[in-house]
Every structure is written in C-alpha cells, then in structure tokens.
Amino acid sequence: MEVTRDQLAEALYQNGLALAELESLKTKVENASTLAPKDAIDAGKSEDSFEENFKELKKWVDVKTSKFGTLAVLREKRRGRLGAALKVVNDVIENDGDTPKKKLYELKLSLLEEIGWSHLVSYEKQWMHVRFPTTLPLF
Template sequence: METNRDQLAEALYQKGLALAEIESAKGEKVVETENDAKAATDSSSKLDLFEENFKELQKWVHVKSTRYGTLYIIRERRKLKVLSDMIQEDGQPPKKKFYDLKLSLLEQIGWDHLVSYEKQWMNVLFPASLPLF
C-alpha cells in the first residue's frame, strides 16, 4: 500500500509540474470546463486543474517537504502573481491588507530580501503619520 501511495504521489507531483509548465508556456491558467451546455456559458464553473491537482497531492503527502517543495513554491508564486495583479489593477489607492498578504506569502516562500524591500515600500505607501508642512 505504501508503494501505491508513493507512486500516486509521484504521479500527482509530475502532473502538477507539467500543468505549471503548460500554464507558463500559454501565459494563462489551465482550466477544464464541465461537459454541460450551461457550463460553457458560466465562467465560474471552470476548475483550475493545477489547484485541483495540488489539493489532491496535499491529501497524500506533506507538500512542504524537500521532495515536493518545488510544486509548493510554484503554487505560492501563482498566488503572489494574482495578488500583485490585484494591487496593480485597482484604480483606487492600494489597500494595506493586500500588501500584508503579499508580505506573508513572500515570508512563506522564504524570500527575505523581498520581504525587507516590501516593508520599506510599505513605510512610504502607508506612513504612520503625515509629514508636517
């Protein structure tokens, strides 16, 4: 049974890497629609294959281990990209909660140099008090 589990985990890991590679080549998320006619018109029914695969892998193994860490980092980068796009897209002034979430994602990945850089920018974007004139 352990052999079957290890083979399943390895297959899910390889599938996740392949989906990430396809996604980076196309420049968009890999999605799958259901076969219903209704699903073709409803964009919310699309399933993100990478996330679905990653969640299945999480059920079987510890994804933060060194063996599966690459896929974990790819997932965190995807989240970070989405968050950065949300921050840049918004026509309104940036919200501090998005930057805090970005900092936590960078810390999870282990990119300490970017964490310190973003904290410096947060002092500029969100000063503790306004300067005196």
C-alpha cells in the same frame, strides 16, 4: 501500499509541475499576442486542473517537505502571494535539516528579486558562495 502511495504522490507532483509549466508558457504566448475567447476558456480550465491536482497531492503527502515544496511555492506564486511563497520556501529550507538544497536557495533568490528586495538579494548571493562553494578548501 506505501509504495503505491509514493508512486501516486510522485505522479501528482510531476503532473503539477507540468501544469505549472504549461501555464507559464501560455502566459508568454498571451503577452506576445491577444487571446481568442476559446483560448481564454482553456486557460481557466488549466488553472482549475492545477488546483485540483494540488489539493489531491495535499491529501496524500505533506506538501511542505523538501521534495514537494517547490509545487507549494509555485502555487503561492501563481496566486500572486509572493510573501507567502517566500515563507513556504523558508519553511522548506528550515525543515529540510542538515542537507541544504541549492535549488531551494535559488528559488528563494528569484522570489526576493521578484519582490524587489535588492538588499536581501545581494546578501543571499554572498551566502550562496559560503553554502555552496565551487571548490573545497585544501585543509
């Protein structure tokens, strides 16, 4: 049963990522041209399907783990709550333990840039070189 639960959680996670990607592509198309009324209705359905998918995933797993944290961040980001998204990223990084993931730190950098905190962006970029060196020292 645990294997089935894990497979369901993974499927819901991948579905959520796909829905978020579709939504971002639709917003790019919206910016390029105006929406027809039918397309606006379809955009509303995709928002509801993302939320439904996220709520179903939340029933099965803790979404603030390192594996599912990116979906929680995307949810907060698409709701326009960048500060909450930054808090979720920080919580995921903190709870991740001793194995930092570069993808999470890059997501944190992009959120800081989007908020407009350039002083923190430069600070975090300097720490990225320390956390994830390109080459290991000789000794």
